[in-house]
Amino acid sequence: xxxxxxxxGDRTTGPLHLGHYAxxxxxxxxxxDDHDQYLLLADMQAMTDNAQEPAKVxxxxxxxxxxxxxxxxxxxxxxxxxxxHLPALAELSMLYLNxxxxxxxxxxxxxxxxxxxxxxxxxxxxxxxxxPAAQAADIxxxxxxxxxxxxxxxxxxxxxxxxxxxxxxxxxxxxxPEAQAVIPKSGRLPGIDGRTKMSKSGGNAIPxxxxxxxxxxxxxxxxxxxxxxxxEDPGRIEGNAVFTYLDAFDEEETALEELKAHYRxxxxxxxxxxxxxxxxxxxxxxxxxxxxxxxxxxxxxxIDVIRRGTERARxxxxxxxxxxxxxxxxxxx
Amino acid sequence: xxxxxxxxGDRTTGPLHLGHYAxxxxxxxxxxDDHDQYLLLADMQAMTDNAQEPAKVxxxxxxxxxxxxxxxxxxxxxxxxxxxHLPALAELSMLYLNxxxxxxxxxxxxxxxxxxxxxxxxxxxxxxxxxPAAQAADIxxxxxxxxxxxxxxxxxxxxxxxxxxxxxxxxxxxxxPEAQAVIPKSGRLPGIDGRTKMSKSGGNAIPxxxxxxxxxxxxxxxxxxxxxxxxEDPGRIEGNAVFTYLDAFDEEETALEELKAHYRxxxxxxxxxxxxxxxxxxxxxxxxxxxxxxxxxxxxxxIDVIRRGTERARxxxxxxxxxxxxxxxxxxx
Numbered sequence: 001x002x003x004x005x006x007x008x009g010d011r012t013t014g015p016l017h018l019g020h021y022a023x024x025x026x027x028x029x030x031x032x033d034d035h036d037q038y039l040l041l042a043d044m045q046a047m048t049d050n051a052q053e054p055a056k057v058x059x060x061x062x063x064x065x066x067x068x069x070x071x072x073x074x075x076x077x078x079x080x081x082x083x084x085h086l087p088a089l090a091e092l093s094m095l096y097l098n099x100x101x102x103x104x105x106x107x108x109x110x111x112x113x114x115x116x117x118x119x120x121x122x123x124x125x126x127x128x129x130x131x132p133a134a135q136a137a138d139i140x141x142x143x144x145x146x147x148x149x150x151x152x153x154x155x156x157x158x159x160x161x162x163x164x165x166x167x168x169x170x171x172x173x174x175x176x177p178e179a180q181a182v183i184p185k186s187g188r189l190p191g192i193d194g195r196t197k198m199s200k201s202g203g204n205a206i207p208x209x210x211x212x213x214x215x216x217x218x219x220x221x222x223x224x225x226x227x228x229x230x231x232e233d234p235g236r237i238e239g240n241a242v243f244t245y246l247d248a249f250d251e252e253e254t255a256l257e258e259l260k261a262h263y264r265x266x267x268x269x270x271x272x273x274x275x276x277x278x279x280x281x282x283x284x285x286x287x288x289x290x291x292x293x294x295x296x297x298x299x300x301x302x303i304d305v306i307r308r309g310t311e312r313a314r315x316x317x318x319x320x321x322x323x324x325x326x327x328x329x330x331x332x333x
Numbered sequence: 334x335x336x337x338x339x340x341x342g343d344r345t346t347g348p349l350h351l352g353h354y355a356x357x358x359x360x361x362x363x364x365x366d367d368h369d370q371y372l373l374l375a376d377m378q379a380m381t382d383n384a385q386e387p388a389k390v391x392x393x394x395x396x397x398x399x400x401x402x403x404x405x406x407x408x409x410x411x412x413x414x415x416x417x418h419l420p421a422l423a424e425l426s427m428l429y430l431n432x433x434x435x436x437x438x439x440x441x442x443x444x445x446x447x448x449x450x451x452x453x454x455x456x457x458x459x460x461x462x463x464x465p466a467a468q469a470a471d472i473x474x475x476x477x478x479x480x481x482x483x484x485x486x487x488x489x490x491x492x493x494x495x496x497x498x499x500x501x502x503x504x505x506x507x508x509x510p511e512a513q514a515v516i517p518k519s520g521r522l523p524g525i526d527g528r529t530k531m532s533k534s535g536g537n538a539i540p541x542x543x544x545x546x547x548x549x550x551x552x553x554x555x556x557x558x559x560x561x562x563x564x565e566d567p568g569r570i571e572g573n574a575v576f577t578y579l580d581a582f583d584e585e586e587t588a589l590e591e592l593k594a595h596y597r598x599x600x601x602x603x604x605x606x607x608x609x610x611x612x613x614x615x616x617x618x619x620x621x622x623x624x625x626x627x628x629x630x631x632x633x634x635x636i637d638v639i640r641r642g643t644e645r646a647r648x649x650x651x652x653x654x655x656x657x658x659x660x661x662x663x664x665x666x
Contacts, residue, residue, distance in 0.1 A: 012664075043664055044427060051431035052503060054661040061664040084658070085666055087420035094377060094423045094467065097460035098384035102435075105459055126438055126463055127430035133459060134427065170385060307666050325417070328387040331345075331376055331394040333418055333640050 006031055007144035009040030009083075012060040013050060016067040017205040018285075019198035022189040022248045024148060025071045032077040038142050038313060039068060041306065044083045044090070045134060048127040049118060065302050067208050070292035075305045081313035082306055083138070088314070088321035092137035095324070097130060099166040100159070105129050109155045136160040140176045140324075141317035148182045157181035167324065175327035176320075189248055194223030194241045206281070208288050215285060219278040224270045231269040242273050249280050339364055340477035342373030342416075345393035346383060349400040350538040351618075352531035355522040355581045357481060358404045365410040371475050371646060372401060374639065377416045377423070378467065381460040382451060398635050400541050403625035408638045414646035415639055416471070421647070421654035425470035428657070430463060432499040433492070438462050442488045469493040473509045473657075474650040481515045490514035504660035509653075522581055527556030527574045539614070541621050548618060552611040557603045564602040575606050582613050 008028060010016065016025065031037050041064055046057045061082060068080055083089060105111060111132065115124055127134075139147055139160050147157055157179055164176045190196055191204025198205045206218045224242050228235035237243045237260050250256045259276070262268045295302055325332060341361060343349065349358065364370050374397055379390045394415060401413055416422060438444060444465065448457055460467075472480055472493050480490055490512055497509045523529055524537025531538045539551045557575050561568035570576045570593050583589045592609070595601045628635055658665060 047428065047431050047663075049431075054503065054663050058662055058664040082664065082666060084424075084663060087424055090423040090427045091417075091420055093427055094460065095380065097463055098380050098458045100459050101456045102459050102462050103455045103457075122436045123434045124436075125431045126433050126435050126466060127427065129435050130430055130459055130463065170387065303666070310666060329391055330380075330387050330417060331391040331415065333415060333636070333643060 003034060003036045004146050005142055005144045006035040006037045006146040006148070007040065007139050007142045008037070008148050009042050009138075010064050011046040012041050012043045012057055012064050013046045014060055014200045015063040015207055015209065017198060017200060017207045018281075019189040019191075019205060020067070021071060021208060021284075021288075022186060023150070023184060025067070025073075027148060027184060028078070029072050032074055035146065037078045038144070038316075039073065039078055039080045039309075040138060040313075041065060041080065041082045042138075045131060045138075048125060048131050048134075049120075051125060051127070061306070062299065062302060065306055066292050066295050069295045069302065069305070070208060070288045072288075072291075075309060079312050080305055080309040082310045085310045086141070086314055086317050088317035089134070089137045089141050091321055092141055092317075092324065093130075093134040096133040096136050096163050096167070099163050099170075100133055102129075104159075104162075105132060108132055108159055110153055113152065132156050132159040133163065136163045139179050140164060141320050142313070143177055143316075143320055145177050145179055146182055147179050148184060150188065151183050154181045154183060167328070171324075171327035171329075173327050175323050186248060190223075190241050190244055192218050192222045192241060194239060206285075208285065209292050210285055210289070212282060212286075215281050216278055219274050219281065222274065222277075224273075228270065232266050234266040235263045235268065235270075237264060242270070242277050245277050246273070246280070249284060250276070336367060336369045337479050338475055338477045339368040339370045339479040339481070340373065340472050340475045341370070341481050342375050342471075343397050344379040345374050345376045345390055345397050346379045347393055347533045348396040348540055348542065350531060350533060350540045351614075352522040352524075352538060353400075354404060354541060354617075354621075355519060356483070356517060358400070358406075360481060360517060361411070362405050365407055368479065370411040371477070371649075372406065372411055372413045372642075373471060373646075374398060374413065374415045375471075378464060378471075381458060381464050381467075382453075384458060384460070394639070395632065395635060398639055399625050399628050402628045402635065402638070403541060403621045405624075408642060412645050413638055413642040415643045418643045419474070419647055419650050421650035422467070422470045422474050424654055425474055425650075425657065426463075426467040429466040429469050429496050429500070432496050432503075433466055435462075437492075437495075438465060441465055441492055443486055446485065465489050465492040466496065469496045472512050473497060474653050475646070476510055476649075476653055478510050478512055479515055480512050481517060483521065484516050487514045487516060500657065500661070504657075504662075506660050508656050508660035519581060523556075523574050523577055525551050525555045525574060527572060539618075541618065542625050543618055543622070545615060545619075548614050549611055552607050552614065555607065555610075557606075561603065565599050567599040568596040568601065568603075570597060575603070575610050578610050579606070579613070582617060583609070 041061050043057050043061055050057050065080060135156055149157060161178045164178050167176055168174050189198050191198040191202055193204040195204060222241050225236040225240050246256055374394050376390050376394055383390050398413060468489055494511045497511050500509055501507050522531050524531040524535055526537040528537060555574050557573050558569040579589055
């Protein structure tokens with residue numbers, strides 16, 4: 001039996017951090033065996049809202065690839081590939097734009113939210129409005145049926161499937177499969193300040209390359225329960241970043257439950273829970289940092305990984321493009 | 334000295350007619366020697382408002398190519414190429430979409446008019462709204478500096494040049510040249526019914542493959558001066574399709590001026606001027622029809638012409654794409 005095809009990836013706008021690890025990277029490690037997994041270094045999607053900073057987009061192609069290898073993505077089992085070097089994806093994007101209306105793109109809740117969040121107003125780059133069609137090209141180009149997304153991105157997969165249905169209806173055959181959005185059970189990891197989103201620009205992130213000192217400082221600064229002033233006071237677990245992180249990374253569930261109960265009834269200081277979290281994070285990030293440093297000293301290898309993965313991806317996406325063109329009955333030389 | 338590069342072409346939505354001959358094809362014949370001329374069979378642009386009819390778009394790739402060869406386009410001097418087979422154009426299109434806002438595309442007068450004319454309302458295909466960016470990719474992909482356009486399309490070239498200036502500003506170098514719109518002196522040829530636009534769908538066109546009988550019938554049915562009832566009546570030249578056609582195709586200028594004067598003062602019947610026009614059109618279209626029939630019987634040759642031209646165009650457009658990516662400093666494997 002062939003393995004289900006999974007497409008995921010990251011915009012190359014910055015190195016990845018612990019939030020990415022909790023939200024997606026560690027799931028990808030698990031998928032390496034039971035899925036045919038493609039990781040897209042999405043430099044073209046990064047350009048949709050970073051057109052003025054192509055150098056940043058370029059630089060982070062390597063940073064993100066280093067993060068992938070550092071966490072343990074194995075390029076012999078997972079295909080790491082570069083979006084800008086897969087022309088079939090651009091060709092499918094341009095084709096798909098004819099199968100979606102401007103009104104429909106404008107109604108997309110994800111796009112609406114992001115336009116607001118980025119403060120674009122009326123000056124949305126056309127590429128940004130159109131990126132759901134490009135994402136449909138990414139997903140269908142690989143004929144992926146499984147797409148892990150954040151909860152707020154589920155409408156993008158629905159948009160992809162609408163395009164798939166239109167293409168299939170026009171072609172009169174099921175040339176493209178529909179994709180299923182898989183929303184991770186673990187929620188989003190908050191920043192160390194307890195705010196909902198960990199982000200590099202928010203200054204509340206722990207990068208995957210963080211030094212032992214930086215990890216220590218981050219945990220020390222971490223938001224707990226502002227009402228928990230003395231050790232003997234009862235403390236709150238909800239909204240307490242340290243416990244959210246322990247929930248995400250502490251594998252000793254029973255011990256963690258006991259810790260929580262103790263904290264709730266009082267008598268457990270923030271220093272103790274932070275010490276535990278720090279140990280766990282040092283143990284988690286230590287080997288990642290070491291591997292990342294190792295690969296960063298061998299960029300020829302990293303570039304070769306991207307090159308070979310992109311070659312494989314190029315074949316796969318070009319085959320899909322030809323299938324779609326043939327199914328629609330467009331001219332083929 | 335290198336010749337100026339000229340890009341022009343046609344959407345592959347139907348065979349060409351006498352209006353195309355007067356408006357663009359015969360100018361292209363003249364450009365074969367003094368320009369490096371590319372003719373784009375624009376099947377992807379055709380899809381922007383014909384997405385439901387890919388078979389029509391496919392079929393007309395050959396029809397338009399036949400028209401080119403039939404009027405005397407020489408594939409050793411002019412490059413005939415197929416848009417859908419030039420991936421660099423799709424890649425540049427997707428890139429350029431990040432350098433133009435949705436608001437700017439919506440303000441484009443050509444797009445506004447065409448949205449109205451096609452009755453799209455709010456349901457504009459995104460590909461249609463975005464086609465000025467695709468056209469910018471076509472033009473700059475060939476580094477064309479001369480672009481012949483109808484008067485109503487001049488804003489599209491301005492749009493292209495805006496994108497060029499943004500790319501150059503971001504790159505910090507003049508990687509792309511600006512293009513100049515060349516608007517033909519001869520106005521648009523009216524339909525045989527005297528209406529301003531000759532079009533196949535309007536049923537008022539004379540196709541380049543018209544038979545002698547069809548030409549005769551078309552001229553016979555042609556709109557003249559509805560007030561010119563008896564031969565001895567004075568007749569009007571303005572709005573008289575027969576004279577507009579004579580202006581376009583009669584090369585004996587002095588004789589034509591005398592004919593006009595005679596018609597104006599009366600004593601010249603519609604039959605006489607139509608006879609003259611019919612002779613001219615039979616003489617013009619006859620050899621075109623013969624050549625078209627000849628090539629239609631040798632489709633292997635026609636496809637080979639498209640294939641070889643597309644190969645040449647692929648190299649040129651891919652070089653441009655690489656230049657742009659390098660100038661912007663995006664990642665290159």
